[in-house]
Amino acid sequence: MDHPIELACIIDDDKIYVNLVKKIIEIKKLSQNLIIFKNGKEALDYFKAILENVSEERLPDIIFLDLNMPVMDGWEFLSEFVKIKNSFNKKITLYVVSSSIDPRDLERAKSFNMVTDYLIKPIELKRFEKIFERDVA
Amino acid sequence: MLNDLQLNSILEDFDVAYWKINLLTKEISWSQHFNYLIGNPDPGPNKFDFFLENILHRDYRYDFREHFEDLTTRFKPFTAEVRLKLENGKYRWFECRNLKSKDKGFSDAAVLLFVNIHQAKRDQYTIEENFFYYRETAEMTSTGGWYLDVNTNAVYWDNVTKKILDCPMDYEPNPEDKMRFYAGEHHGKVENMFKKCSKFGIPFKVEIKMRTLHNKEFWVRATGKPVYNNEQEIIGIRGVYQDIDEQKTNELNLQNSLDIIASQNSRLFNFAHIVSHQLRSHSSNLSLIAQLLREAKTSEDKLDLLINVNDISENLEKAIKDLNEVVTRQNNLKKEKQLVKFKDALDVVIASTSSLIKRENAEIIAEFDALNEINYISEYLESILLNLITNAIKYKFKGRKPVIYIQTYKEHGENFLEVSDNGMGIDLDEHGDKMFGMYKTFHRHPEANGIGLFITKNQVEAMGGSISVTSTVNIGTTFKIKF
Incomplete structure (x- = not known):
């Protein structure tokens, strides 16, 4: 099961968290490549550029989206991304990853069809690995 | 002059019973209707005593005897309201008075009429009772009545209205300055509702601020309804003022406190959310590092991770400092x-x-x-x-x-x-x-x-x-x- 996922994407402004996840992915060899965005706006710009054929970049197989971010938060990103995701001819799995334990956030995240699940930080290593396995199966 | 028979029949038609008293012999004869009313009893030899003992309510015995004496010996007019026990055993109100004959003094007979006034008496009691309740309620709830004649613009107030407006009881409202009793801010509203009621008959029920004779403003619930004459023209407006200043002030204070509490609550909630979120994001990073440390194989990997612990502790300290600052600022309110x-x-x-x-x-x-x-x-x-x-x-x-x-x-x-x-x-x-x-x-x-x-x-x-x-x-x- 070497390099099952080609490209994973993290949208999160917490540098320490991003570093740690990066480390996990490297150590466990969960994905060949990783792209990181500090907020929703940077990520959205990336996807829009691909859509308008001005970028040769690739689409990720899986996205881990934080909720609380400056400039454009996770909710705003979701509502924008929903509008364009059908234009991609690739299945993109999306997980919301947040330290918020507010049940309203959870409800709201589940209301988006494209949100596979809501993960509460800290993520568990075992669970994280399983997500990558399942996504490939 | 009517003969006995005619008189009898007329009196019976009017539900009137009577006694005929021979002033010389003091002999009493009861009319047929009187007999009928009290259930045709056998009164024995002395009708008067039987009447006092068995028919008349005992409260009136003394007075009745006095009146009767006055009538039969001194021809003094007899009028009294008494209660008689009827054939069904219940007491009913009767007005008792003598039939005045023109040539009194020469007459050898007196006629004592018994007129059933029970219904009227009951109505009177009901009215008195209702009036009592009305007055007590009006006093207790500070509710005063008023009337406005829309043609002359004359205003009538009852005593409670005068009281809640701090006016002396002999105060007569002047149509010219009736607006002075309303707070300036509500003049437009008041004029509008009076106009609508007097022109189109639309009643009103509003909470407004009024102003007493001594210019103290207070809250009133005012109602007004049109009064029509027989031609269905509006001739006046009738209504009440209820002093609700205490309730209204309490209500406004309560609303005010509620607003303050709601705003403080929302700030606290926001703050709690921030605290939880800020601290959680650092603690979750710490926990992630702990998991990785367990899995790390080489000491180099472990050392690498420990650098992150340092970053987390710095971030955590900054977060707590920020939160502390917010709390400190809040406390400065004193x-x-x-x-x-x-x-x-x-x-x-x-x-x-x-x-x-x-x-x-x-x-x-x-x-x-x-x-x-x-x-x-x-x-x-x-x-x-x-x-x-x-x-x-x-x-x-x-x-x-x-x-x-x-x-x-x-x-x-x-x-x-x-x-x-x-x-x-x-x-x-x-x-x-x-x-x-x-x-x-x-x-x-x-x-x-x-x-x-x-x-x-x-x-x-x-x-x-x-x-x-x-x-x-x-x-x-x-x-x-x-x-």
């Missing part, structure tokens, strides 16, 4: 308000930010002529100005000299402070609602820490004011504070 000159507050702020102002070559223009001082907590005013000024400089438009224009003014009796800049601006459609939340930053700016505007809003609101913002991207931002 400080006393005093007259603060805007210029003095601004001078303090400029002195403490002189290096930043110099470095960025910022220009600050202040216009405090229209409103040069305000009753406020000076630390708050300085803190508000400090936050808004450093914000304006921090988010300047790159390559443009930062200009900050500060202005105070009065409008509709309210005091305002405006701080405008020529900076990078912000898209309010996207960020407007989150602008004053904690840890909401909208610019990729290293110095954006997300607590300045949160604290400013808290301070303004704690002093009972409000803050709003207008902005245009690449043009600038204006913060407006209503004190």
Whole structure:
């Protein structure tokens, strides 16, 4: 099961968290490549550029989206991304990853069809690995 | 002269029973109807005694005997209201009086009529009772009645109305100055509702402020209904005033407290959310490191991870410091308000930010002529100005000299402070609602820490004011504070 996922994407402004996840992915060899965005706006710009054929970049197989971010938060990103995701001819799995334990956030995240699940930080290593396995199966 | 038979039949038709008394022999004869009413008893030899013992209610025995004596010996007129026990065993009210004959003195007979007044008597009791309840209720609830004659404009008040309006009982309302009894702010409303009622017959039920004779304003619930004459024309308005000042004042106080509590609650909730979220994000990172440490194989990997622990502890400390600052500012509320000159507050702020102002070559223009001082907590005013000024400089438009224009003014009796800049601006459609939340930053700016505007809003609101913002991207931002 070497390099099952080609490209994973993290949208999160917490540098320490991003570093740690990066480390996990490297150590466990969960994905060949990783792209990181500090907020929703940077990520959205990336996807829009691909859509308008001005970028040769690739689409990720899986996205881990934080909720609380400056400039454009996770909710705003979701509502924008929903509008364009059908234009991609690739299945993109999306997980919301947040330290918020507010049940309203959870409800709201589940209301988006494209949100596979809501993960509460800290993520568990075992669970994280399983997500990558399942996504490939 | 009617004969006995005719008289009898007429009296019976009117449900009137009578006695005929022979004044010489004192002999009494009962009319047929009287006999019938009391159930045709056998009165024995002495009808009068039988009547007193068995028919007349005992309360009236003495009086009846006196009256009877007066009538039969001195021809004095007999009138009394008495209660008689009828054939069904129940007492009924009768009016008892003698039939006046023109040639009294010569007459050898007297006629004593018994007229059934039971219904009238009961109605009278009911009316008295109702009136009692009405008066007690009116007094207890401070509800006064009034009437307005729409043709003459004459006004009639009952005693309770006079009382709640602090008018002496002999006060006569003057149609000319009836509006003086309503608070100025409600004159339009009052005129409108009276007009609608007198012209179109639309009743009203409103809560308004009235004004007593001594100009004390108080809350009243006023109702009014049209009064029609036989031609169905509106001739007047009738209604009541109920003094609800205590309830209304309580209600307003309650609403006020509720608003304060709701706003404090929302601030607390926001704060709790921030605390939980901020602390959680650090603790979750720590826990992630712990998991990785368990899995790390080489000591190099472990050392690598430990560097992160250091970063987390620094972030955690900063978060706690920020939260602490918010709490400290909240507690400052206990400080006393005093007259603060805007210029003095601004001078303090400029002195403490002189290096930043110099470095960025910022220009600050202040216009405090229209409103040069305000009753406020000076630390708050300085803190508000400090936050808004450093914000304006921090988010300047790159390559443009930062200009900050500060202005105070009065409008509709309210005091305002405006701080405008020529900076990078912000898209309010996207960020407007989150602008004053904690840890909401909208610019990729290293110095954006997300607590300045949160604290400013808290301070303004704690002093009972409000803050709003207008902005245009690449043009600038204006913060407006209503004190």
